[in-house]
């Protein structure tokens with residue numbers, strides 16, 4: 140980090156324990172595994188925080204292949220929440236995280252409100268876990284498969300139950316596959332969320348014209364990467380103008396310039412996802428590039444540029 144430049148950000152001031160990051164660049168869920176896989180490639184401790192793969196109560200195998208493909212300016216994935224389950228995470232991964240400097244946030248996913256609360260409760264007091272990110276882009280099985288993240292009342296119900304089950308900072312990750320993301324953001328803020336992160340992937344598909352069928356086994360998948368950046372940026376801009384809690388921007392961030400756009404639109408911090416699949420070093424370049432921009436333009440703190448692009 141550059142001398143005299145303050146990159147520290149509070150992403151959950153309101154939580155009982157709070158969450159202060161050394162810099163605003165966070166590894167996004169699903170693209171950094173559990174962090175340990177990256178040990179030989181980069182020093183993960185240089186990140187502001189790391190969010191692990193979406194975690195469920197029981198381990199999941201995910202969807203059959205093919206489940207991740209390249210499309211123009213992005214990636215379509217239908218991994219289907221393949222993960223080791225919360226018990227293995229607590230036993231095998233959290234002890235590693237406990238000795239790391241970088242705070243690790245656990246992304247949780249479930250098909251019922253009770254299970255979300257059970258997951259959050261299970262993570263309470265686990266050394267190495269610094270926060271929870273609630274992925275509400277999962278189907279609500281009890282209400283007929285609708286996503287929790289598409290209905291303000293359901294999104295609020297999940298947030299409330301998770302907050303009641305934990306004293307950890309809780310960030311709710313919003314889906315862009317909605318008519319009005321601001322309404323969802325307001326609902327989860329009211330229900331006690333300490334921060335919101337956005338966006339998750341946009342639903343899309345690709346067709347193999349030689350085979351004459353969808354390229355993904357699951358037919359559709361989540362679109363990420365540069366293709367979604369303008370959509371994500373505008374949603375962050377809208378949400379940052381509507382809530383008081385920190386907004387964490389995510390979607391197509393590949394360079395320091397991209398990250399700065401989100402921060403100037405009002406984001407407190409950013410997440411880097413697909414870029415890490417190309418080169419994990421990108422996240423470090425983004426941290427250094429933000430510091431360089433601040434120094435070159437006479438700013439001493441990341442706080443000095445937040446929201447500057449807001450009308």
Ligand SMILES: Cc1cc2nc3c(=O)[nH]c(=O)nc-3n(C[C@H](O)[C@H](O)[C@H](O)COP(=O)(O)O)c2cc1C
Pocket residue numbers: 167168169170192193194207214216218220246274312338339340362363364365367389390391392410411412413414
């Ligand atoms: C392969 C892959 C797996 C993902 N898995 C998860 C996940 O388990 N939970 C989650 O909340 N988001 C998941 N995401 C979404 C990312 O965290 C991020 O929100 C999205 O990809 C947009 O950011 P990006 O364009 O920087 O990748 C996944 C994305 C990809 C590409």
